[in-house]
Amino acid sequence: MYRKLCAAAAMLFSVVMLLSITGCSMKLSVDDSDSDSIGEQTAVSSKPESGSTRDAYVEIIQYMDHTGLNKCCDGIKACLDKSGIRYDVTVGNGIAENAVNECEKKAQEIATNGSCDLVIAIGTPCAEVVCPTVTSSGRIPSVFCAVTDPVGAGIVSDMISPGINCTGVTAALSAEEQLDLVYNMQPFITDVGVIYTDSEQNAVSQLSALKEAAKKKNIAVAEESVEDPSELAEKASDLMKRVQAVIILPDNMIAKNSWYITERSIVEGVPVYGVTQTQVSEGCLAGYCYDFTAAGEQAGEQAVQILHGESAAQIPIINKQGYNLYINTDRLNDFGMMIPDGYKSKATEVSTSYEQQ
Numbered sequence: 001m002y003r004k005l006c007a008a009a010a011m012l013f014s015v016v017m018l019l020s021i022t023g024c025s026m027k028l029s030v031d032d033s034d035s036d037s038i039g040e041q042t043a044v045s046s047k048p049e050s051g052s053t054r055d056a057y058v059e060i061i062q063y064m065d066h067t068g069l070n071k072c073c074d075g076i077k078a079c080l081d082k083s084g085i086r087y088d089v090t091v092g093n094g095i096a097e098n099a100v101n102e103c104e105k106k107a108q109e110i111a112t113n114g115s116c117d118l119v120i121a122i123g124t125p126c127a128e129v130v131c132p133t134v135t136s137s138g139r140i141p142s143v144f145c146a147v148t149d150p151v152g153a154g155i156v157s158d159m160i161s162p163g164i165n166c167t168g169v170t171a172a173l174s175a176e177e178q179l180d181l182v183y184n185m186q187p188f189i190t191d192v193g194v195i196y197t198d199s200e201q202n203a204v205s206q207l208s209a210l211k212e213a214a215k216k217k218n219i220a221v222a223e224e225s226v227e228d229p230s231e232l233a234e235k236a237s238d239l240m241k242r243v244q245a246v247i248i249l250p251d252n253m254i255a256k257n258s259w260y261i262t263e264r265s266i267v268e269g270v271p272v273y274g275v276t277q278t279q280v281s282e283g284c285l286a287g288y289c290y291d292f293t294a295a296g297e298q299a300g301e302q303a304v305q306i307l308h309g310e311s312a313a314q315i316p317i318i319n320k321q322g323y324n325l326y327i328n329t330d331r332l333n334d335f336g337m338m339i340p341d342g343y344k345s346k347a348t349e350v351s352t353s354y355e356q357q
Helices: 002-030 067-082 096-113 124-135 175-185 201-216 229-240 252-257 259-268 277-282 292-307 329-335
Strands: 057-062 086-091 118-122 142-147 166-170 191-197 220-226 245-248 286-289 324-328 347-350
Touching: 057 067, 057 096, 057 124, 067 086, 067 118, 067 142, 067 252, 067 277, 067 292, 086 096, 096 118, 096 124, 118 124, 118 292, 124 142, 124 166, 124 201, 142 292, 166 292, 175 201, 175 245, 175 286, 191 201, 191 229, 191 252, 201 220, 220 229, 229 245, 229 252, 229 259, 245 259, 252 259, 259 277, 277 286, 277 324, 277 347, 324 329
Parallel strands: 057 086, 057 118, 118 142, 142 166, 191 220, 191 245, 324 347
Antiparallel strands: 286 324
């Protein structure tokens, strides 16, 4: 009898210990009640399990508030929503320097606190400070969107194999195609003007590409650099007195304030060519325009790949292609011009009252 009692006690002890261990394990896997809310921006999410985005939390940092970058953010959010991934958005405010400082401050907080699983930076000036800051922590990967020249900006070292815990989607337009459009719309053109923000590496990079393309067509490029929106109207007027057309580059400060330039177009009698759908509908004559929403969706897909366990360092940079041509029919009439035959079939005609899609 004594032996039977000892055996039963030993078995009971084993069962109790097994239940205790199992219960502890289950609690660790499901109890998330101690996490802070997203609204307080202090949530510390556990790293997602391999092949899963369970409880993944993403910080989206956007350089500034303008239509192009907003569309990028919308595309990113749509992709994250589809995958059930939580996120929060920070948008830099004010002039360029203030916006950069706000983006950098947010990135430093994230790198220090480890408060998210991944960071997405929208816009070149934002990505320049955000991506290196968060990836230097060694814990948090980053994805960028709407960056014109990520290698030239020093964000990554290679487009195919980024080499650091960072990947993304570029926003570089073809300078040759933009210049071909101007040349075909105005076959006798000899001088084009460019007005840009010289502190934005994205604009400087595109200006360099435009100059190379202009050499091949024997077109001179006159340039005006600005730092503050208050300079735009005066500098645009001065520039238009020296050229037959003005080209707007991918430039965040100009994108936010391009109406200063387009309103001078009729006054000075000089067509302006834009790089966003908004710029064309606001008064540019025409432009090959970047599909920001699609780019945002692609960046969101990259983020989901990483949260499923892939390494950002091994995901190639996506060089976004497939730009859309928009032509403002009101401006065509103002300048007594017609759409060249080669562009009619691929152009979307808009007017200054065109509603943005």
